Amino acid sequence: MPQKPGTSPDETTLSRGCILCHEGAKMVLFVTGRCHRACWYCPLSRERKGRDVEYANDRKVASRSDVIEEAENMSALGTGVTGGEPLLVLDRVVELCTLLKEHFGPDHHVHLYTGLAPDEPILECLRGLVDEIRLHPPHESWPDILDTDYARSAVLARRMGFSIGIEVPALPGIGNLAAALPLLDFLNINELEWGETCAAAMRERGLEPEDGLHNAVLGARKWAEELPPDPKVHFCSSVFKDSVQLRERLRRIAANTARPFEEVTDDGTVVYGVLEPAGPLDGFLESLDEDDYVVCEGRVEMAWWVLLDHGAGLPGKKYVVERYPNGGMVVEVTPLDVAIRD
Incomplete structure (x- = not known):
């Protein structure tokens, strides 16, 4: 069984990206809202979903200096690159990660989420700029995960020196991903969250929010229990993201800007x-x-x-x-x- 939902995992088994997120020390760099997939559970807001926009944390990016300023405002020790699908704008990802590494130094930790399975040419573009890659294979691929390009990409990325993992929401059938654990450095499960743009799709599937205070979907924690106990497996609850990660990031920003x-x-x-x-x-x-x-x-x-x-x-x-x-x-x-x- 994975880490008990709602608790903070042992940092000795967490990826470097997760450790910095727990400290509120990671800037969230949203590089585009464009995506090649249409996941029914995608919680992106209407302001971002499908739109080619950039945000550093909640700040809309108008210039490259905005990215550096936002990172400095929170004394960021790293950056999480996300979307949409970041690899649809690979040149932009390379440009921004180069900017961050040159300004803050090579120890500024960068992790990247992607719903694609990057091949060797793409990984070569990212080498030295991205430290950790988080793959998001589509739900329908989970039963045959070892026969997918995601498994092949994980093996290749690890060989090239990346920290590599899978990060997906808790959904029925998540236990199938256990087969990929030997190929990975980590397997992160995010509690499925209710959102304005995915609410209709969730209702169609008979899902509902866990309570009136948080975005967690009722039953998502139980699905995560399909995975066996393994130090590589971590569950990140909706409450933890709201009450710990966000709070710590805000406190860092407030300390510098109040x-x-x-x-x-x-x-x-x-x-x-x-x-x-x-x-x-x-x-x-x-x-x-x-x-x-x-x-x-x-x-x-x-x-x-x-x-x-x-x-x-x-x-x-x-x-x-x-x-x-x-x-x-x-x-x-x-x-x-x-x-x-x-």
Whole structure:
């Protein structure tokens, strides 16, 4: 049986890419939403699925400098290259991985997901740029995995010095992949996740979310138990990705990018107060140090506790914001009167 779902596996048996993911030290580099397959369980969002777009973490990439800046913002020790299908834009993958290795040095660890079975010419292009390859053979190929190009690609990649594994979602029949274990360095099972673009396909198959809080699909953990106990086999739960990997990555970003007046929470979000003035502030800003506030498009952003202490005497709309660091997604906006009552 694989690693118990919901627990953190023993790092001595994890791939280097997984160890860095657990630490929140891997930047996620989405190189394209294009793909040659149409997996019914693909959870990509509508903004990315089928579109030739690039993202570094959740930041849309407009220039190569954006990629380096995002990696520096989180003090990234490595990068996970994903899609879509990254190898459909092989030249782009080579360009980006070269950029990362040259900027951060050869120890910057790069792993790459692919639904293809890369042959020797492709692997030669990736050698020295990608350290770890994660193959995603299609579900229908699992019963005959040793007779597929994926098995041949795994043997070749290992011989060429890559760390090689299979990474797939937990689906019925996953036990068939045990036959490939001797060819691999690792076999990662991701808990099947519900998504907006695959919800209809999941309903057609009688699947449903495990609960109302997470994206995990009911029953996916049980399917993972088809695999025998083996130190190469690891199960990554939906909860673990949300509560550990994402949190640790956000905390790294917040440590580097939080403004002096922002409070960093244990979850890696930042909290600050906002005043939208409706009249003169009677010297209020002059009473603060330069690092205690910033004026943005007519709003005054400041430490939430300063706003709480002085808000009653200031004219205008007042609220407390919690959001992802570095101008990321807003998690919650609390009006000042509610924040005071709480």
